[in-house]
Amino acid sequence: MSTTIMPDRRPILSHPSLWIGLGATLMFALLALVSLVWTPYPIAEIDIARRFLAPSAEHWLGTDNLGRDMASLIMAGTLTSFLVAALAVAIGAGIGVPLGLAAAAWGGPLEWLVLRLTDFIFAFPAIIVAILITSLFGPGATNAIIAIGIFNIPVFARVARGGALSIKTLDFVAAARLAGLSNAGIAYRHLLPNIMSLIIVQGTIQLSLGILAEAGLSYVGLGTQPPATSLGLMLRDAQGIFLIHPWLTLVPGVCIVLIVIALNLAGDGLRDAIDPRLKAVGAPNVAA
Amino acid sequence: MGKTLTGFGLILALTTALIAPAYAAGTEVRIGVALEPPVLDPTAGAAEAIDIVVYQNIFEGLTRIDPTGSVQPGLARDWSISEDGLTFTFNLHPDVTFHDGSSFDAEDVKFTFDRILGPDSVNAHKEFYEVIEAITVIDPLTVAFKLTRPSGQFLFNLGRGDAVIVAPESADNNVTDPIGTGPFSFVQWDKGSRVVLEQYGPYWGEPVALTKATYVFISDTATMTNALLAGDIDGTNNFAAEALAVFENDPRFKVLVGTTEGETLLATNNRKPPFDDLRVRQAMAHALDRKAIIDGATYGYGTPIGSHFAPHNPYYVDLTNTYPFDIEKAKALLAEAGFPDGFKATLKLPPVAYARLSGQIIASQFAKVGIELELINVEFAQWLEDVYTNKDFDLTIISHVEPFDIGNYANPDYYFGYDNPEFQSLIETLNATTDDAKRKSLAIQAQEILARDAVNGYLFELAQTGVWNAKLAGMWQNSPIEGLVLRDIHWTE
Numbered sequence: 001m002s003t004t005i006m007p008d009r010r011p012i013l014s015h016p017s018l019w020i021g022l023g024a025t026l027m028f029a030l031l032a033l034v035s036l037v038w039t040p041y042p043i044a045e046i047d048i049a050r051r052f053l054a055p056s057a058e059h060w061l062g063t064d065n066l067g068r069d070m071a072s073l074i075m076a077g078t079l080t081s082f083l084v085a086a087l088a089v090a091i092g093a094g095i096g097v098p099l100g101l102a103a104a105a106w107g108g109p110l111e112w113l114v115l116r117l118t119d120f121i122f123a124f125p126a127i128i129v130a131i132l133i134t135s136l137f138g139p140g141a142t143n144a145i146i147a148i149g150i151f152n153i154p155v156f157a158r159v160a161r162g163g164a165l166s167i168k169t170l171d172f173v174a175a176a177r178l179a180g181l182s183n184a185g186i187a188y189r190h191l192l193p194n195i196m197s198l199i200i201v202q203g204t205i206q207l208s209l210g211i212l213a214e215a216g217l218s219y220v221g222l223g224t225q226p227p228a229t230s231l232g233l234m235l236r237d238a239q240g241i242f243l244i245h246p247w248l249t250l251v252p253g254v255c256i257v258l259i260v261i262a263l264n265l266a267g268d269g270l271r272d273a274i275d276p277r278l279k280a281v282g283a284p285n286v287a288a
Numbered sequence: 289m290g291k292t293l294t295g296f297g298l299i300l301a302l303t304t305a306l307i308a309p310a311y312a313a314g315t316e317v318r319i320g321v322a323l324e325p326p327v328l329d330p331t332a333g334a335a336e337a338i339d340i341v342v343y344q345n346i347f348e349g350l351t352r353i354d355p356t357g358s359v360q361p362g363l364a365r366d367w368s369i370s371e372d373g374l375t376f377t378f379n380l381h382p383d384v385t386f387h388d389g390s391s392f393d394a395e396d397v398k399f400t401f402d403r404i405l406g407p408d409s410v411n412a413h414k415e416f417y418e419v420i421e422a423i424t425v426i427d428p429l430t431v432a433f434k435l436t437r438p439s440g441q442f443l444f445n446l447g448r449g450d451a452v453i454v455a456p457e458s459a460d461n462n463v464t465d466p467i468g469t470g471p472f473s474f475v476q477w478d479k480g481s482r483v484v485l486e487q488y489g490p491y492w493g494e495p496v497a498l499t500k501a502t503y504v505f506i507s508d509t510a511t512m513t514n515a516l517l518a519g520d521i522d523g524t525n526n527f528a529a530e531a532l533a534v535f536e537n538d539p540r541f542k543v544l545v546g547t548t549e550g551e552t553l554l555a556t557n558n559r560k561p562p563f564d565d566l567r568v569r570q571a572m573a574h575a576l577d578r579k580a581i582i583d584g585a586t587y588g589y590g591t592p593i594g595s596h597f598a599p600h601n602p603y604y605v606d607l608t609n610t611y612p613f614d615i616e617k618a619k620a621l622l623a624e625a626g627f628p629d630g631f632k633a634t635l636k637l638p639p640v641a642y643a644r645l646s647g648q649i650i651a652s653q654f655a656k657v658g659i660e661l662e663l664i665n666v667e668f669a670q671w672l673e674d675v676y677t678n679k680d681f682d683l684t685i686i687s688h689v690e691p692f693d694i695g696n697y698a699n700p701d702y703y704f705g706y707d708n709p710e711f712q713s714l715i716e717t718l719n720a721t722t723d724d725a726k727r728k729s730l731a732i733q734a735q736e737i738l739a740r741d742a743v744n745g746y747l748f749e750l751a752q753t754g755v756w757n758a759k760l761a762g763m764w765q766n767s768p769i770e771g772l773v774l775r776d777i778h779w780t781e
Contacts, residue, residue, distance in 0.1 A: 046652035240509030244533050
């Protein structure tokens with residue numbers, strides 16, 4: 001059984017940004033998931049004769065330079081963006097949180113090592129890591145996931161360590177230690193549950209950063225490759241004809257902005273709603 | 289947190305600032321080109337990008353190809369041909385110097401061709417010059433070529449970038465520090481960025497108007513567009529057709545639409561299964577909808593081709609209907625070849641707009657007959673290495689811009705891997721024939737064999753769509769040979 005510090009829960013309605021953010025995020029996520037089973041048109045279907053159509057009842061967002069349906073592309077592209085960002089968050093949290101907890105629980109040389117390691121990874125922006133990985137394994141969505149995932153590791157490690165350190169000094173942890181629980185046991189049974197909300201909040205923020213990073217990587221040609229699509233790739237495809245057909249860049253661009261705003265609102269709202277107390281202790285402001 | 293990154297993608301897309309061109313007046317020109325040359329020695333590589341920078345600018349040959357594609361005197365003032373057509377005697381221009389100050393004479397000519405034909409030659413088109421049996425230096429300004437058989441193409445071949453005259457003192461360094469006899473000398477090459485040339489004062493020929501020319505390497509269409517609009521470059525010889533509309537009605541620019549010698553191919557690795565099976569290649573040919581490719585990738589600027597030959601050449605024959613677009617036929621042929629469900633293959637795409645766009649369109653067309661293509665975007669140096677040199681590819685898309693280059697198919701070691709003895713002997717006969725009517729009928733036969741064998745997917749003849757500052761004149765509208773000749777370019781005010 002773990003001990004959890006009960007936060008001072010304010011009525012959830014007092015966080016409108018949370019609802020707006022979560023609602024918009026869910027809407028985009030739903031749109032993305034629907035693309036798994038249905039899109040208005042197949043996204044790889046190229047029909048030159050119907051390119052550059054304006055939005056209409058048939059093509060809600062018009063068609064692109066190869067006659068593909070923009071609405072279908074946006075749906076599939078959003079899915080790619082979410083998927084890449086979510087898997088990257090999973091990688092970052094899966095490796096970063098245990099590292100951070102271990103650093104907090106053991107302290108000493110291990111803590112030093114974890115901190116220096118995260119400093120080291122921090123020194124390489126996602127784009128540099130991505131260039132390194134793609135030059136070794138070639139461009140692609142998988143490699144974008146790995147690159148963004150690596151970029152996420154230090155973020156989660158620091159949040160986990162910071163949160164855990166503030167709990168580690170509390171009495172119930174001392175009690176557990178006196179009861180003979182090992183460092184690993186304390187980390188798992190007492191520290192982890194208490195920093196979970198922090199991790200979730202950070203996960204939301206990293207999700208939005210991951211979507212931006214995926215867009216950026218695809219934009220420079222290191223991420224998703226055609227015939228698959230992502231919002232960043234759509235931007236890249238359309239940028240050469242931006243002055244003639246600005247719509248084709250605006251649609252994916254605005255989508256990226258909206259998704260990121262939604263996720264940031266949701267993240268801020270979650271932080272306020274779930275855990276004002278931990279916030280007061282000073283969650284490290286680490287996401288670059 | 290993350291706020292500074294919000295809209296990162298959109299901002300990138302919106303960086304197309306409209307700044308009035310700052311006209312660089314006077315005698316300097318900055319030209320944007322899509323591909324950076326791997327080296328600067330035109331006798332040591334097949335890439336057109338090399339000739340774009342150096343051909344007739346830094347280096348010159350005995351003859352020179354003019355904007356109409358005819359042969360003009362170059363370093364050779366004139367020449368005479370013996371009765372039997374086997375001996376060409378060239379009189380060289382006096383007072384010609386290389387950019388390092390050394391003088392040009394008949395020994396340099398002999399050295400150049402000995403180097404092309406030598407065992408260590410890295411020339412991309414040795415075969416054009418194998419007809420040469422012996423070169424005799426008669427006096428410093430006279431040189432005689434003895435051929436093994438008459439050759440109707442010999443004078444043209446001497447005018448190619450592959451046969452520019454180099455000096456024994458500098459030839460080995462030409463890859464990075466080119467020294468020729470042309471009107472421009474090499475100043476510097478900032479790799480990944482630009483090459484700078486400047487006028488060579490003691491040039492032997494007619495003086496040129498420009499004092500300095502900078503080639504700027506920009507492979508991205510949006511960047512090129514912005515560079516043109518902002519006046520960072522004064523023009524480009526071949527701009528991506530998709531964005532040409534930006535400049536068409538802008539009085540500050542002129543758009544020059546012309547022809548090139550570029551047969552754009554879905555180049556196929558004929559030595560590799562399943563592409564070694566004629567039925568598979570025929571199926572691919574039936575699966576290609578040329579009209580959609582030309583509209584989608586070149587915005588209608590390409591001309592359909594059915595074999596490896598330029599439509600504006602008098603020897604051309606229209607073979608576009610050899611394997612007309614027919615999905616059912618394609619499926620039937622695939623089934624017959626043992627691929628009823630199609631197969632998977634890779635398609636490597638160099639960083640040029642026509643290839644990247646055609647690639648997506650072809651992948652979609654092939655998907656309809658069950659051929660699943662994985663698109664792999666590669667940088668140009670990597671393309672040259674993987675595809676052209678190491679033949680490590682299934683399919684690729686590239687334009688072959690050399691004039692009259694159907695003979696490449698007679699080389700079984702060429703990256704297509706096409707080995708057909710019938711075709712090889714036909715090309716041998718063609719090369720040895722000087723009678724125009726006979727040459728034409730042989731060239732037509734050669735085109736027909738390639739079309740029938742569906743060696744490559746024959747897509748379209750690349751158009752030249754140059755965008756230039758309206759005040760610049762003297763650019764070539766057509767591109768009858770690989771190159772971007774600066775000789776006549778000048779500012780009109």
